[in-house]
Amino acid sequence: MPVIILNLSPEESKDYDNFNKLNDRTLMTGKWLEYCSACPVPEIANVFQRIGINFYQVTGYLKENYVWKEIGEWIGKEDHVTQQSGFNGALLQWNVGYLH
Secondary structure, eight states, rough: EEEEEEEESSSOOOHHHHHHOOHHHHHHHHHHHHHTTTTTTHHHHHHHTTOOOOOEEEETTTTHHHHHHHHHHTTTOOEEEEEEEHHHHHTSOOOOOOOO
């Protein structure tokens, strides 16, 4: 079974103008973390590499068709996965997580 690291952000770039106008630090933290998918990728990759687990990485943002095409190839779909419901349905069949 392949291990796939999803390095996906919600949009192509963060709207810093609106982000900086938020007055609620909790809300700001949540919005910041939405775009922080790349933060743990080096650490996760390092752990897998050190213990000999082969892995693959999908990088991009959620509205990119090639991202869904690549995910679709991993979950066994021939065509593009353009609906999150298809992806969410596939996730129900997967084991997600890692303990060492």
